[in-house]
Amino acid sequence: MIHRLTLLAAFLLAPLPVPAEALCARDALERDVCLPEPATRIVSLSPGATELLFSAGAGDRVVGAGAWSDYPPEAEQLPRIGDSNRLDLEAILALQPDLVVAWVDGNSRQQVKRLEQLGMTAFWLSPREFEDIPRALEHLSVLAGTSEVAELAAESFRAGIRELQDRYQNAEPIRVFYQIWDQPLMTINREELIGKAIELCGGVNVFGHLPRLVPRISTEAVLEAAPQVIVTSGREQNDRAWLADWQTYPSLPAVAAGNLFLEPPDLLARPTMRMLEGVSHLCQTLETARGRL
Numbered sequence: 001m002i003h004r005l006t007l008l009a010a011f012l013l014a015p016l017p018v019p020a021e022a023l024c025a026r027d028a029l030e031r032d033v034c035l036p037e038p039a040t041r042i043v044s045l046s047p048g049a050t051e052l053l054f055s056a057g058a059g060d061r062v063v064g065a066g067a068w069s070d071y072p073p074e075a076e077q078l079p080r081i082g083d084s085n086r087l088d089l090e091a092i093l094a095l096q097p098d099l100v101v102a103w104v105d106g107n108s109r110q111q112v113k114r115l116e117q118l119g120m121t122a123f124w125l126s127p128r129e130f131e132d133i134p135r136a137l138e139h140l141s142v143l144a145g146t147s148e149v150a151e152l153a154a155e156s157f158r159a160g161i162r163e164l165q166d167r168y169q170n171a172e173p174i175r176v177f178y179q180i181w182d183q184p185l186m187t188i189n190r191e192e193l194i195g196k197a198i199e200l201c202g203g204v205n206v207f208g209h210l211p212r213l214v215p216r217i218s219t220e221a222v223l224e225a226a227p228q229v230i231v232t233s234g235r236e237q238n239d240r241a242w243l244a245d246w247q248t249y250p251s252l253p254a255v256a257a258g259n260l261f262l263e264p265p266d267l268l269a270r271p272t273m274r275m276l277e278g279v280s281h282l283c284q285t286l287e288t289a290r291g292r293l
Helices: 002-012 047-055 073-077 089-094 109-117 132-144 147-168 193-200 219-225 241-246 265-269 275-292
Strands: 023-026 032-035 042-044 062-065 099-103 122-125 174-179 203-205 229-232 260-262
Touching: 023 132, 042 047, 047 062, 047 073, 047 099, 047 122, 047 132, 089 109, 099 109, 099 132, 109 122, 122 132, 132 147, 147 193, 147 275, 174 193, 174 219, 174 275, 193 203, 193 265, 193 275, 229 241, 229 275, 241 260, 260 275, 265 275
Parallel strands: 042 062, 042 099, 099 122, 174 203, 174 229, 229 260
Antiparallel strands: 023 032
16 A cells, blocks of 8 residues: 555645745744745644634634544535544545645644655644634634634734733633543643633633643542632533533532533634634623632
């Protein structure tokens, strides 16, 4: 198979010299990625990258996407090229992409490196701050030649975040436990983007000090931390099973106050333009929780 891939790549993806007027953008690995002209055939390797490409005005240039790319609705019709565990190299090569967009926390460096060895240009994304989201949009738009659309969307996102920061900068602190999985029990620290959303809304992440972005914890640790509000996104929309489990601990401050909340799953889990809506929703949730204490 490797021999076939190499031959196919030689015909379809022979590297071109990069002219002086090339389109260049710096990716999450601090590499300057350049194209001789705007990308017209883009393959996205993750749902978040797919969303950002559409938001950048390049949706009509996306010819393939990774599993779970379900937003916007048009993305569901795109050919699938595998998932974070295994990319379908032959399927990707057959799409003849001039740009592949990968996600640092979701895609294998080794697999993407293999795509580059086969002649493809890869651009890595890894939003860690709110500003990284509109910046990613702008970088993608440079490579796709859609800057006019992206600049408007990026500034709208920045303005929305600034407005939320101003509104909640003096909010009463409230102790928050954000659950992202049940078995094993998992949460996020203050460096993860959801952790930054909690702080923006005036919340105090009770596990924010832990060193890992997504730490495993115990039920005993949650009881000891005594959060005043418990928030989860559940496995899917309207799934309150995880919250129901905490009802068995009536002395927990969050349970005693009725502060068990389910947030819309994709709005905070994916660091895309929709995160502005997710942060706004979370801030409203914490305001409701404050009123119940």
